[in-house]
Amino acid sequence: MLAQINPLTFVYGAFAAMFLALGWVKRAHRVSLWLAAGLAASGAASAYFQAFWPMVMFGILALWSGFVAVEWIDVPWRLRAGLVFTLLTTGFFVLWPSLERLSGGKLPCPSYVEEHNKFRLVAGLDLRGGLRLVYTVDVDEAVKDKRDRYYEQMRAELAKVYGLHSGDELPSEEALAKLRDKVAVEAPRKPANEIRFDVKDDPSKIDERFLERFRADLTYTQSEDKKKWVFRVREIAESGIRDRAVAQAKDIILRRVDDLGLREASVSTRNEDIIVEVPGEDEASFATIRDIISQTARLEFKLLDDETDYLAEVAKTATKESLPEGLEFAREVAPVGLDENGDQKNKQITYAYLKKKPEEKIKDALTRFKEWAGTLTPPPDRELGFELVYETNPDTLKQSEAGWRTYLLKARAEITGAQVTEAQAQPDQQGGRAAGGWHVALTFTESGGKAFERITGANVKKRFAIMLDGRVESTPVILNRIAGGHAQITMGAQDPDIQLRDARKLELVLRSGALPAPISPSNEQRIGPSLGKEAIGLAVRGSGIGAGLVLLFMFLYYKRGGLIADVAVITNIFLQLATLATFGASMTLPGIAGIALTVGMGVDANVLINERIREEQRAGKSARAAIEVGFSRALSAIVDGNLTTLISGIVLAQYGSGPIKGFAVTLTVGVLINLFTAVVVSRLFFELWARGFGRKTHLDIG
Numbered sequence: 001m002l003a004q005i006n007p008l009t010f011v012y013g014a015f016a017a018m019f020l021a022l023g024w025v026k027r028a029h030r031v032s033l034w035l036a037a038g039l040a041a042s043g044a045a046s047a048y049f050q051a052f053w054p055m056v057m058f059g060i061l062a063l064w065s066g067f068v069a070v071e072w073i074d075v076p077w078r079l080r081a082g083l084v085f086t087l088l089t090t091g092f093f094v095l096w097p098s099l100e101r102l103s104g105g106k107l108p109c110p111s112y113v114e115e116h117n118k119f120r121l122v123a124g125l126d127l128r129g130g131l132r133l134v135y136t137v138d139v140d141e142a143v144k145d146k147r148d149r150y151y152e153q154m155r156a157e158l159a160k161v162y163g164l165h166s167g168d169e170l171p172s173e174e175a176l177a178k179l180r181d182k183v184a185v186e187a188p189r190k191p192a193n194e195i196r197f198d199v200k201d202d203p204s205k206i207d208e209r210f211l212e213r214f215r216a217d218l219t220y221t222q223s224e225d226k227k228k229w230v231f232r233v234r235e236i237a238e239s240g241i242r243d244r245a246v247a248q249a250k251d252i253i254l255r256r257v258d259d260l261g262l263r264e265a266s267v268s269t270r271n272e273d274i275i276v277e278v279p280g281e282d283e284a285s286f287a288t289i290r291d292i293i294s295q296t297a298r299l300e301f302k303l304l305d306d307e308t309d310y311l312a313e314v315a316k317t318a319t320k321e322s323l324p325e326g327l328e329f330a331r332e333v334a335p336v337g338l339d340e341n342g343d344q345k346n347k348q349i350t351y352a353y354l355k356k357k358p359e360e361k362i363k364d365a366l367t368r369f370k371e372w373a374g375t376l377t378p379p380p381d382r383e384l385g386f387e388l389v390y391e392t393n394p395d396t397l398k399q400s401e402a403g404w405r406t407y408l409l410k411a412r413a414e415i416t417g418a419q420v421t422e423a424q425a426q427p428d429q430q431g432g433r434a435a436g437g438w439h440v441a442l443t444f445t446e447s448g449g450k451a452f453e454r455i456t457g458a459n460v461k462k463r464f465a466i467m468l469d470g471r472v473e474s475t476p477v478i479l480n481r482i483a484g485g486h487a488q489i490t491m492g493a494q495d496p497d498i499q500l501r502d503a504r505k506l507e508l509v510l511r512s513g514a515l516p517a518p519i520s521p522s523n524e525q526r527i528g529p530s531l532g533k534e535a536i537g538l539a540v541r542g543s544g545i546g547a548g549l550v551l552l553f554m555f556l557y558y559k560r561g562g563l564i565a566d567v568a569v570i571t572n573i574f575l576q577l578a579t580l581a582t583f584g585a586s587m588t589l590p591g592i593a594g595i596a597l598t599v600g601m602g603v604d605a606n607v608l609i610n611e612r613i614r615e616e617q618r619a620g621k622s623a624r625a626a627i628e629v630g631f632s633r634a635l636s637a638i639v640d641g642n643l644t645t646l647i648s649g650i651v652l653a654q655y656g657s658g659p660i661k662g663f664a665v666t667l668t669v670g671v672l673i674n675l676f677t678a679v680v681v682s683r684l685f686f687e688l689w690a691r692g693f694g695r696k697t698h699l700d701i702g
Contacts, residue, residue: 012044012059019066029069036065052116056093060086073691080684088571091578094119098581118258121581122266123279124588124662130279131286134523135253135293137272142245142517143193143238150218150231151185151195152412157213158183158197161205169451170412180380193233203227242272245516250274254584255512256292260285266586273522277586296469296518297509299417301487302409303455304463304475305382306334310408312350314376324372326355326365326403335461335477344461353389355403362388362401366471369404378408385409385465387472399498407472409465414455419448423510425503426488438499440489440506449485457481468506469518550603558610561701564685565606572602572677576670583665590663598670601642605678608634613686614701623690623699631683638678646671 016037023033043058064082068075093113098121100109155176159165162182164175171179179185185197195218199206203226211220217237221230233241246269253274254267265278278289315329329350336347356365366386373384384406391402421443428437444452456464456478463475466489474490489506551569554562576595585591613630621629649671652664690699 006047006050008047008055009044012040012047012055012062015059015062016040016044019062022069026069032065032069036062036069039065050116052113057090060089073687077684077687077691080680084571084681084684087575091575093117094578094581095121095574098122098577119581120584121577122586124266124277124586124591128279129527130277131289132523132525132527133276133278133290133293133521135274135276135519136522137246137249137274137515138518138520139242139245139272140517143233143241145517146237146241147193147195147233150214150233154195154197154214154231155179155185157210158185161210162201169454173410176381193238195231197229199227199229246272246274248516249519252513252515253293256508257289259508259512260289260292266584268584274519290521292505292508294519294521295505295509295515297417297512297514298467298469299420299510299514300413300467301415301452301455302385302411302413302465302467303459304334304465305379305408305410306336306347306349306463308379308382308408309347309349310378310382311352311406314352315350324354324368326357327369327372328353328355335463337459337461349408352406353403354405356401362403366404369406373406381411383409383411385467385472386470387475407463407465407475409472413467415444415448415451417510417514419445419451420510421445423507425500425507438496438503440503440510442487442489442510444485444487446485449483452485452487453481453483547599550599554603554606559700560689561610561613561686561699564682564689565603565610567685568606568677568682569599569602571681572670572673573599575673575677576666579669579673580666585662585665588662590660591666594663594666594670597667598674601645601671602674602677604641605634605638605674606682608637609678609682610701613699617699617701624687626699627683627686627690631679631686635679638675642671642675 019033019037019040023030023037026033039058039062043055043062046052046055046058064086067082067085068078070078072078094117096107096109097114097117097119099107100114152170156165156171159171159175159179162179164178165171182201183197183199186195206226206229214220214231217234218231219234220232222228250267250269253276257265257267257276257278265276268275268277276289276293278286311329318329330353331348331350333346334349336345339345352369354365354369356362369386373386376384378384385408386404386406389402389405390399392399422441423443424441426439426441428439459478460480462478464478465475466473466487468489476490551566554565556562558565573595576598580587580591609630612634613626616626616629617623646668649664649668653661653668686699
């Protein structure tokens with residue numbers, strides 16, 4: 001048991017005990033030490049529960065609080081010193097995995113830190129080359145999904161208003177059928193943000209209490225007789241849905257990329273586009289990335305309506321000219337529940353099958369099939385689902401994609417992927433891969449497990465469609481009530497290799513979560529490195545020599561004041577890289593140019609500070625007074641110079657794109673950090689020089 005506990009739990013616990021004991025002894029600093037003890041104890045708890053970043057931050061803050069209790073200089077200086085220490089230490093933890101790679105392994109990062117630290121600073125495509133993918137998020141589909149949820153909520157509330165339903169669960173099919181006699185709720189189609197219904201019985205039921213449930217996100221209009229109602233999603237709510245869809249899509253794609261082991265890939269957004277940049281040259285990996293990223297992974301469980309032979313009527317009236325090429329109708333026997341004696345009932349129903357053309361892609365065949373299905377009008381609250389059909393080569397026994405078939409589904413999803421907590425690819429019990437059987441085992445949330453048990457219990461000997469991204473993956477027959485909160489998705493193909501491949505991909509996308517809206521590729525580029533390895537090495541070497549000469553000049557010209565300026569500039573670069581890593585930024589040529597520019601501005605700010613302190617000392621002021629006046633008088637010039645550059649950077653970041661935006665973002669971050677290092681870090685070391693070590697009365701600044 002003790003071996004499974006993070007050893008840092010005991011380290012933090014020891015610090016907590018030490019600070020607590022010191023707090024009882026040193027009454028003057030009791031508050032600081034007890035605060036440090038509380039922070040260390042919180043760090044111990046975070047370490048115990050494997051919460052990496054809270055553990056790191058509580059530990060750093062505990063040391064800061066303990067340092068405040070040290071009798072050295074004064075409390076304001078110790079507070080500022082603690083702030084700088086906190087930022088530098090946090091920045092080190094953020095950059096540690098990246099520093100290991102950049103240093104060629106000379107600064108190794110423990111596997112524990114690398115596993116829990118997701119921040120990376122990676123070389124951009126212009127330095128390494130690779131694949132750049134741009135996907136556009138279908139935000140209109142996200143609005144439609146939200147509208148459909150309002151539609152279900154509105155039907156449930158109307159059923160309650162008319163006394164046809166009670167409780168928090170969704171109304172039954174029987175209750176909805178009775179509701180249609182009283183209120184005709186139109187199934188939402190177009191436009192994407194509207195819900196309409198006509199009241200047939202007692203319009204007074206639609207009162208303020210009913211409207212209050214939807215007023216926050218929906219506006220409405222009504223006819224004079226209060227029988228016709230139109231609800232629309234508010235503009236501000238629609239805008240929020242669109243923004244959240246893009247942000248959530250970015251987070252989910254980033255999780256999928258991480259699960260693939262692509263730690264050096266970067267994911268960013270631009271308006272409604274998501275940009276994925278993957279360094280490298282592995283075409284096989286690129287193909288897998290495209291496939292995994294583009295899957296929406298929207299999982300739904302829907303009941304089949306096998307009792308309604310809808311397509312039989314369509315087949316009677318259809319002509320050969322009205323059907324797409326390769327489409328035919330077929331019959332099958334489907335289970336439709338239990339009879340009075342508890343025996344299974346069956347019924348012959350019609351389905352449509354579309355065989356793909358010899359040279360046609362399977363996705364294009366589905367597009368043709370859906371275009372034809374779009375001309376049909378299914379019964380209320382019903383829709384057509386499509387399943388991929390395979391055919392087996394009798395000689396090789398290998399399977400290939402042959403076409404698509406239909407099912408008549410109840411439009412309402414009984415369970416969705418949001419109610420799934422775990423997905424795992426597993427071999428079938430008959431013998432695993434050797435027997436060819438693979439499936440994806442699902443574990444539901446508590447509410448999902450209860451809903452699954454209720455639905456399976458009420459629909460024994462009926463078929464249940466498991467759908468992924470609008471496609472039917474399988475249609476198992478419910479043999480009995482299923483309790484325990486578990487289910488499984490069987491793969492459609494019989495080929496074991498295809499089953500294993502599909503199961504692994506499905507596991508990955510379900511575990512990372514479903515995209516809030518479909519995404520479509522809008523641009524793809526294979527990018528070669530703008531500079532060769534030799535040119536990059538020369539550029540890095542030249543930049544290092546140039547920066548070194550500047551730092552050396554500052555030291556030779558300003559002596560210890562120049563050394564302090566050098567420390568401030570190096571701190572600036574370090575914090576700038578750490579900040580960019582937290583944004584998930586890639587290091588590109590324009591970004592390097594932005595860093596170089598902010599380094600120059602950092603040197604300029606420290607030149608102003610040193611010259612002002614020099615002037616004050618020449619005027620006869622003491623070291624402490626010269627520092628105080630020098631910083632206060634240099635501050636306005638530093639702020640003015642950085643502020644104008646900051647405004648330029650913000651404008652470029654707002655209206656620029658590509659390399660220009662990368663340069664602007666780096667420049668903006670660098671300017672903000674430069675203000676901090678010039679005003680806080682430099683002053684911290686000047687005061688340490690004047691008041692801490694030897695208490696100088698005169699500063700030698702060249």
